[in-house]
Amino acid sequence: MFNNLETTYNQKIPLDLFSISSYSLTLKREDDLHPEISGNKYRKLKYNIIEAKRLEYSSILTFGGAYSNHVTAVAVLGKKHGMKTIGIIRGEELAFKVQENPTLNFVENCGMKLHFVSRDDYKHKTEIVFLKKLKELFGDFYLLPEGGTNALAVKGCEEILTKSDSSFDYICTSVGTGGTMAGLVNSSLPHQTVLGFSALKGVFQTLVVKKYALKNNYNIIDDYCFGGYAKIDSNLIRFINEFKEKTGIQLDPIYTGKMMFGIIDLLKNKKLKKNSCILAIHTGGLQGIDGMNRLLKKKDLPQINV
Numbered sequence: 215m216f217n218n219l220e221t222t223y224n225q226k227i228p229l230d231l232f233s234i235s236s237y238s239l240t241l242k243r244e245d246d247l248h249p250e251i252s253g254n255k256y257r258k259l260k261y262n263i264i265e266a267k268r269l270e271y272s273s274i275l276t277f278g279g280a281y282s283n284h285v286t287a288v289a290v291l292g293k294k295h296g297m298k299t300i301g302i303i304r305g306e307e308l309a310f311k312v313q314e315n316p317t318l319n320f321v322e323n324c325g326m327k328l329h330f331v332s333r334d335d336y337k338h339k340t341e342i343v344f345l346k347k348l349k350e351l352f353g354d355f356y357l358l359p360e361g362g363t364n365a366l367a368v369k370g371c372e373e374i375l376t377k378s379d380s381s382f383d384y385i386c387t388s389v390g391t392g393g394t395m396a397g398l399v400n401s402s403l404p405h406q407t408v409l410g411f412s413a414l415k416g417v418f419q420t421l422v423v424k425k426y427a428l429k430n431n432y433n434i435i436d437d438y439c440f441g442g443y444a445k446i447d448s449n450l451i452r453f454i455n456e457f458k459e460k461t462g463i464q465l466d467p468i469y470t471g472k473m474m475f476g477i478i479d480l481l482k483n484k485k486l487k488k489n490s491c492i493l494a495i496h497t498g499g500l501q502g503i504d505g506m507n508r509l510l511k512k513k514d515l516p517q518i519n520v
């Protein structure tokens with residue numbers, strides 16, 4: 215059902231472009247794993263779809279915001295594997311804006327059924343009463359939490375690192391819910407440190423990583439979250455555009471842009487072990503740029519170049 219061609223390639227980033235010496239930086243191009251969806255969301259869904267089929271479900275239901283990479287991945291892979299998909303979206307007002315929201319428009323075209331709930335109702339999304347109502351509306355479904363993190367998602371993310379990555383000293387990733395990071399920790403080697411760059415404020419990800427990680431060779435850094443989830447400023451936009459100009463590689467504003475901003479800052483300030491080799495995971499997220507650029511335009515901020 216899933217092919218075995220799921221390893222991606224590593225690309226060296228010449229650090230002299232950023233006036234950094236005595237480190238080496240390599241990017242794992244998980245963003246290239248699939249043309250339409252984030253690499254890590256593909257990883258997180260793989261074993262969940264296999265499980266949903268094994269249990270003979272015909273629908274998958276999940277949750278997310280207006281620009282969710284996870285909801286997009288469920289819509290694309292659900293369609294590919296012949297499952298109905300239902301997206302419970304935060305924000306009632308969006309029901310009338312599907313056409314002007316590139317993410318929602320895309321998932322609806324994939325055949326996903328969208329159901330919009332108020333921000334207040336959305337807070338109850340993990341409660342039994344709320345889920346029971348959804349079952350009355352949509353019939354039985356395989357449930358995936360917001361962000362898609364569960365044990366099977368972590369198992370999928372354990373496949374990101376391969377044997378040929380054993381020489382790196384640090385493995386860096388962006389952190390949303392922490393599921394991807396837990397998978398990386400589990401397949402990292404004891405001499406490696408996994409650094410998670412949080413895309414949001416708060417500590418719940420630490421609990422998620424703790425719950426699923428089998429080792430504790432990791433650190434979560436939240437100094438580069440730019441004030442919170444999906445918050446960005448002109449500094450970050452400038453960095454993303456500069457990174458693209460210098461390396462040809464597109465970063466996204468929610469996850470990988472913040473991670474790379476953090477990595478370059480740590481290296482410039484020599485905060486990591488001298489002469490170490492760093493592997494950063496490009497988790498993808500590029501589908502969200504279009505939506506973000508529309509918001510930036512409204513706020514009179516510069517655009518992310520694509």
Ligand SMILES: *Cc1c(COP(=O)(O)O)cnc(C)c1O
Nearest residue numbers: 390391392393394469497498499
């Ligand atoms: C969802 C996402 C993340 C965060 O993954 P978690 O497993 O939730 O921590 C990182 N990068 C991209 C591009 C994502 O879409």
